[in-house]
Amino acid sequence: MNRSPVEVDNNRNNSALIVVGELKQDILNGYFQPGEKLKMARLKERYQVGVSPLREALSQLLIEQLVVVENQRGFKVHPVSREEMLDIYATRAEIEALCIGLAIEKGDDEWDAGIMAAAHKMRKFGGLVEKDPQEWERRHQAFHTSIAIGCDSPTLMQVRRSLYEKASRYRNLWLNKNMAESTVFDANQKEHESLIEALLERESINARELIREHLLSPSRALETSQGLTALDR
Amino acid sequence: MNRSPVEVDNNRNNSALIVVGELKQDILNGYFQPGEKLKMARLKERYQVGVSPLREALSQLLIEQLVVVENQRGFKVHPVSREEMLDIYATRAEIEALCIGLAIEKGDDEWDAGIMAAAHKMRKFGGLVEKDPQEWERRHQAFHTSIAIGCDSPTLMQVRRSLYEKASRYRNLWLNKNMAESTVFDANQKEHESLIEALLERESINARELIREHLLSPSRALETSQGLTALDR
DNA sequence: ATATATAAAAATGTCGACATTATTAGCTTG
DNA sequence: CAAGCTAATAATGTCGACATTTTTATATAT
Incomplete structure (x- = not known):
């Protein structure tokens, strides 16, 4: 099933871009702790989107070094040191x-x-x-x-x-x-x-x-x- | 249908990361021209993967400013000036x-x-x-x-x-x-x-x-x- | 003929499903 | 009782399908 007909956001952006912003804030201000595993189920729940936009958003934060990825082991918040x-x-x-x-x-x-x-x-x-x-x-x-x-x-x-x-x-x-x-x-x-x-x-x-x-x-x-x-x- | 049982790459990386490298090279050395539209059909053909890994790869190059995106209008190679x-x-x-x-x-x-x-x-x-x-x-x-x-x-x-x-x-x-x-x-x-x-x-x-x-x-x-x-x- | 409206075609963005892989729990054995 | 094996459970990564939107092609009217 797709998004409800009444769109909540008049945004010109796709879901991934929206999620990027929110997820970035959640990492920057510590809602997601350093090193914490970012389980898809939890992210879907929190941002109300499917895995595709989530993976796109995470891919962007990957380059910005705010998350890290390991094959078949998902994404984690970039650890701090x-x-x-x-x-x-x-x-x-x-x-x-x-x-x-x-x-x-x-x-x-x-x-x-x-x-x-x-x-x-x-x-x-x-x-x-x-x-x-x-x-x-x-x-x-x-x-x-x-x-x-x-x-x-x-x-x-x-x-x-x-x-x-x-x-x-x-x-x-x-x-x-x-x-x-x-x-x-x-x-x-x-x-x-x-x-x-x-x-x-x-x-x-x-x-x-x-x-x-x-x-x-x-x-x-x-x-x-x-x-x-x-x-x- | 998934990838063939005999994997060509012994890589530890997922498809997206592999595509990132190849796509980046293709943009850097000019195989894809500045400003050129990156149609999914063509990319699927060239790199032999589905849209999901492609969008992940493109999302990474987005942050690196090698591609640009417009909602519902797909990806383009970042123009030069x-x-x-x-x-x-x-x-x-x-x-x-x-x-x-x-x-x-x-x-x-x-x-x-x-x-x-x-x-x-x-x-x-x-x-x-x-x-x-x-x-x-x-x-x-x-x-x-x-x-x-x-x-x-x-x-x-x-x-x-x-x-x-x-x-x-x-x-x-x-x-x-x-x-x-x-x-x-x-x-x-x-x-x-x-x-x-x-x-x-x-x-x-x-x-x-x-x-x-x-x-x-x-x-x-x-x-x-x-x-x-x-x-x- | 140019502009506008309409229909057809193509392409994008998102989801659910599924195969593959990792993780956990339970069981066996030295 | 610890260590290793096995079964189960859970989570990831990828694809095809589909709704939505854009683009192109066609028809109509001024």
């Missing part, structure tokens, strides 16, 4: 520094304006971090994206997005335990302001070093947190 | 420079040894480029990989591989027309020697600039070649 976490964060820091270096070379007024706008939205939400961490993370990310976008390279931005997603998986596994320590948060905010200053002044070397530090500090925090020790099992 | 070509090559140059910079920081004797070994295999094949361009490209790539691997970052190497594949698609579209001009080739060889020298001397800034030039020259050649003008239609 301290080693991989450090590698992803380190790479992410270098890529972001690269974006910023290129962006500063090409930067114009419009780029500056975009950064100021995003920074404003982020600052305005500063006090509500503990109220709605999700929304804050969105604005935080939008701020950094407004900077990186100045590199003017779709290819590089694609790489950047992929790394962000992998990293956010580790961040979420940790966030669920250690909720927003305000000391860490305040330090973060100051780093943002220094970064903006360096960008507007086109201080490339300085900005790149600032962003490296900014992106590496979470990985240092994660390394010693409860979250990751739990991941060692 | 001069713009994208330049962006991919530019990004690739930056990533390779990044790998080399990190590798020089961490480089030890083993790294040097690996480079020398790969360089030797490449030099030995120097005269046979026109005889077997495929094999030369393999050794050329192995040489560059032996350098980049020193960055010691699986994540970064993954990014690098993906970019190499996308770039090689453009290179192949061009290679089929302009076959190995020896002047270009000789210049290439000299660049390799300069690069090796800089690496062994740990001259980071110099090496990074050399690799950027080395990787950007093909894109400059492609830009004005017949190959790409044909791609503009």
Whole structure:
């Protein structure tokens, strides 16, 4: 039997694409634990589709390294490790520094304006971090994206997005335990302001070093947190 | 009906993964033209599998941006454009420079040894480029990989591989027309020697600039070649 | 003749069914 | 009682079938 005549989604996408999004979120925010086996029966139940769209979705996440597959043994959530976490964060820091270096070379007024706008939205939400961490993370990310976008390279931005997603998986596994320590948060905010200053002044070397530090500090925090020790099992 | 009882492949992989490899090659070397519609009937015929493994394979190449999909309108080979070509090559140059910079920081004797070994295999094949361009490209790539691997970052190497594949698609579209001009080739060889020298001397800034030039020259050649003008239609 | 509407043909996306393979449970034996 | 074998149970991977949608071909009207 096919889908009901009254379609719930007006989407232009097929089921697989829809499932990709939901499944990705479920993996990133930890609904499906690292290493967990993804049984077809359960997935069918949860997303209300057959195996074909599911396998297509899983195939996509396979390339994005969020799931792994073994022949005749099905799919599993990509396992986590301290080693991989450090590698992803380190790479992410270098890529972001690269974006910023290129962006500063090409930067114009419009780029500056975009950064100021995003920074404003982020600052305005500063006090509500503990109220709605999700929304804050969105604005935080939008701020950094407004900077990186100045590199003017779709290819590089694609790489950047992929790394962000992998990293956010580790961040979420940790966030669920250690909720927003305000000391860490305040330090973060100051780093943002220094970064903006360096960008507007086109201080490339300085900005790149600032962003490296900014992106590496979470990985240092994660390394010693409860979250990751739990991941060692 | 299922596959014949006598399996042709002793592979540990499922059909989808096998098809991924073959289909990827067919796209990269231009058997399927940019923008070409990938009709299921034809793919079934060519790879001797049903639609399920095919859709899985296509879903993977979708993320790798080698194919595109439109709902109810099937899959197409990802189109090419001069713009994208330049962006991919530019990004690739930056990533390779990044790998080399990190590798020089961490480089030890083993790294040097690996480079020398790969360089030797490449030099030995120097005269046979026109005889077997495929094999030369393999050794050329192995040489560059032996350098980049020193960055010691699986994540970064993954990014690098993906970019190499996308770039090689453009290179192949061009290679089929302009076959190995020896002047270009000789210049290439000299660049390799300069690069090796800089690496062994740990001259980071110099090496990074050399690799950027080395990787950007093909894109400059492609830009004005017949190959790409044909791609503009 | 061009444009519009209609019918026919082709192609896509999804499901259920089934063969194959892995996993578990129960049983035997040293 | 542990270790190995066997039977059962469960899960995967692939195909053919079918409903839905797009594309092509044909007919009609302005």
